[in-house]
Amino acid sequence: MPKNRLNIEFEIDTTHLDLIEDIKEKYKISSNSKTIRILLDYIANDADIFQIFSKDNTRCRFC
Secondary structure, three states: OOOOOOOOOOOOOHHHHHHHHHHHHHOOOOOHHHHHHHHHHHHHHOOOHHHHOOOOOOOOOOO
8 A cells, every 4th residue: 555545444325335336347446445536536636626515515315
């Protein structure tokens, strides 16, 4: 594992895991962990973070 990577533990709903696994399989990504890193990298660099976390959009369907 590269020096700047950490092993962390967090909870997600099973439907989130299904989504991650579907993406992994569809795009032939080597692991769920890499799939999540790709999603996070996209959010950090290309997504409109303000739109994602605005009061109108912030939600968790499972909370």
